[in-house]
Amino acid sequence: MSVVLDDYLIWEHGDIPYEGASALAPLDKLEEVIPEAVFRAEVATWARRIGVEPKEIHLRAMKRKWASCSSKGRLTFDPELLKQPAAFRAEVIVHELLHLRIPNHGPLFKAMVKAYLAKYGVNC
Ligand SMILES: [Zn+2]
Numbered sequence: 001m002s003v004v005l006d007d008y009l010i011w012e013h014g015d016i017p018y019e020g021a022s023a024l025a026p027l028d029k030l031e032e033v034i035p036e037a038v039f040r041a042e043v044a045t046w047a048r049r050i051g052v053e054p055k056e057i058h059l060r061a062m063k064r065k066w067a068s069c070s071s072k073g074r075l076t077f078d079p080e081l082l083k084q085p086a087a088f089r090a091e092v093i094v095h096e097l098l099h100l101r102i103p104n105h106g107p108l109f110k111a112m113v114k115a116y117l118a119k120y121g122v123n124c
Pocket residue numbers: 013014015016095099104105
């Protein structure tokens with residue numbers, strides 16, 4: 001799957017709108033729901049890999065986006081992610097965590113998202 005999460009400059013930084021993501025996670029590819037603890041462990045693992053320390057991690061329904069990142073280091077993920085394929089979860093997690101280092105969707109950000117996902121064998 002090719003992944004485009006950078007077309008969203010009209011959004012607040014850190015936002016990943018459902019419109020873009022729906023193509024990445026078609027309904028027929030939904031996997032079993034993972035427990036929140038597993039999701040949080042995934043976030044912690046990626047944070048170590050990327051070398052960032054999110055101040056707070058929240059799960060909260062957001063209606064129009066998958067996740068967001070505040071300038072204060074607070075990450076919020078939509079619980080619907082618990083139903084999405086592992087590769088898609090990884091992409092959203094890496095995207096948000098990298099915003100702690102790069103607060104935009106520029107070429108460097110884009111390249112780093114791809115590099116981290118590739119480095120750890122995530123096929124998007
Ligand atoms: Zn973003």
